[in-house]
Amino acid sequence: MHTPWEKRFAQRTQRMSSSAIRELLKLTEKPDIISFGGGMPAPEVFPVAEFQDACQVVLRDFGPKALQYGATDGYRPLREQIARHTSRYGIDVSADNILITSGSQQALDLLGKVFINRGDHILVESPTYLGALQAWNAYGAEYVTVPMDKSGMNTDVLEEALRAGPKFIYVLPNFQNPTGVTLSINRRQRLIELADQYGVPIVEDDPYGQLRFEGEHLPPVVMLDDVFRGNSHGTYHGNVIYLSTFSKILAPGLRLAWVVAPPEVIHKMVQAKQGADLHTASFTQMVAHEVSRGGFLDQHIKLIRSTYRERRDAMLASMDRFFPPEVDWTHPEGGLFLWGTLPKHINAADVLKVAIEQKVAFVPGEPFHPNGGGHNTMRLNFSYCTPETIQEGIRRLGDAIYQIIGSPVRVS
Numbered sequence: 001m002h003t004p005w006e007k008r009f010a011q012r013t014q015r016m017s018s019s020a021i022r023e024l025l026k027l028t029e030k031p032d033i034i035s036f037g038g039g040m041p042a043p044e045v046f047p048v049a050e051f052q053d054a055c056q057v058v059l060r061d062f063g064p065k066a067l068q069y070g071a072t073d074g075y076r077p078l079r080e081q082i083a084r085h086t087s088r089y090g091i092d093v094s095a096d097n098i099l100i101t102s103g104s105q106q107a108l109d110l111l112g113k114v115f116i117n118r119g120d121h122i123l124v125e126s127p128t129y130l131g132a133l134q135a136w137n138a139y140g141a142e143y144v145t146v147p148m149d150k151s152g153m154n155t156d157v158l159e160e161a162l163r164a165g166p167k168f169i170y171v172l173p174n175f176q177n178p179t180g181v182t183l184s185i186n187r188r189q190r191l192i193e194l195a196d197q198y199g200v201p202i203v204e205d206d207p208y209g210q211l212r213f214e215g216e217h218l219p220p221v222v223m224l225d226d227v228f229r230g231n232s233h234g235t236y237h238g239n240v241i242y243l244s245t246f247s248k249i250l251a252p253g254l255r256l257a258w259v260v261a262p263p264e265v266i267h268k269m270v271q272a273k274q275g276a277d278l279h280t281a282s283f284t285q286m287v288a289h290e291v292s293r294g295g296f297l298d299q300h301i302k303l304i305r306s307t308y309r310e311r312r313d314a315m316l317a318s319m320d321r322f323f324p325p326e327v328d329w330t331h332p333e334g335g336l337f338l339w340g341t342l343p344k345h346i347n348a349a350d351v352l353k354v355a356i357e358q359k360v361a362f363v364p365g366e367p368f369h370p371n372g373g374g375h376n377t378m379r380l381n382f383s384y385c386t387p388e389t390i391q392e393g394i395r396r397l398g399d400a401i402y403q404i405i406g407s408p409v410r411v412s
């Protein structure tokens with residue numbers, strides 16, 4: 001007899017549907033399509049040779065340890081390295097504040113497991129990171145949204161949203177995925193004050209903070225929170241759970257990231273992680289530790305910044321040249337994405353259909369809005385393609401938009 005699997009799946013799987021857009025994006029995996037769809041780093045900057053050397057060192061000097069089970073909270077020297085690195089930002093943290101996770105995506109899932117009861121409201125920016133919604137939908141989360149503008153989450157309307165009693169606030173302050181927008185310093189301060197006033201914790205997701213290629217570095221929310229509370233000495237006990245990752249500064253294939261949080265939160269997340277995967281791969285942690293030693297990371301991040309800056313500039317210049325004047329877009333100072341806004345009557349999903357025929361792809365913005373909206377928006381990734389490919393892709397996309405808007409296709 002054929003097993004009726006659908007009837008056996010847990011209720012939580014009902015919100016794990018794959019969207020129509022995801023189906024469309026599958027078409028974009030073909031090699032002749034120029035894709036601005038994914039969030040992939042430039043493969044050209046992966047430090048392959050350094051990894052090769054580090055693998056050899058780890059296996060030669062620590063082979064049995066690297067191949068053995070390890071501690072759930074992570075490889076101690078890596079946690080200490082991250083604590084030192086975090087302290088450079090002015091946050092006094094110890095290894096007890098650090099949990100290593102299998103990507104920040106796992107940290108988001110663990111936060112769901114630890115904090116979210118069915119029906120709990122999470123306060124998010126709209127639009128926000130799709131992967132967080134995917135992780136938390138499974139735990140039955142509902143969302144209170146706060147709109148974004150060019151200075152990030154609009155803190156003028158945050159107070160009203162906080163009155164809904166959210167479990168926590170999820171914020172992406174630097175070069176947000178999907179918009180590329182950065183939360184201003186004044187708004188960071190206001191966010192901390194309001195969160196404190198309403199007694200609501202903040203989850204700060206910061207995969208891109210180090211990838212700033214223009215303008216001044218802004219302190220992370222976790223650091224401002226620490227200052228707000230009069231500086232913890234040695235171990236952080238504040239109101240922020242901070243996430244970052246090696247995915248965008250080394251390589252996403254490592255599946256290696258970290259959480260900075262008060263020890264009691266780390267402790268609970270460790271218990272949740274034990275049930276998920278026991279621990280993040282020992283070998284990977286030791287190799288990442290070896291690669292990052294001795295200042296390599298600082299030097300490597302400089303290379304990534306200059307590569308992405310060039311690609312962002314190529315995208316912005318091509319959009320100026322090939323997009324209809326009715327289209328608006330953000331000017332990110334770092335990160336991997338920018339955000340386009342089409343005229344209100346245009347649906348980005350319709351543009352995507354034409355774009356795929358023209359062999360170019362992007363992600364329509366609607367799914368990033370948990371409570372709806374954004375049908376006329378689009379996320380474009382500029383880190384993955386070379387500047388030449390970006391120019392050609394944007395030319396094709398400009399043609400696709402012109403086709404939908406109804407103006408004549410330009411002859412270039």
Ligand SMILES: Cc1ncc(COP(=O)(O)O)c(C=O)c1O
Nearest residue numbers: 039103104105129177245247257
């Ligand atoms: C905002 C945000 N959070 C988390 C992640 C997941 O990162 P990781 O590769 O560490 O799982 C991403 C990946 O693109 C992201 O953009």
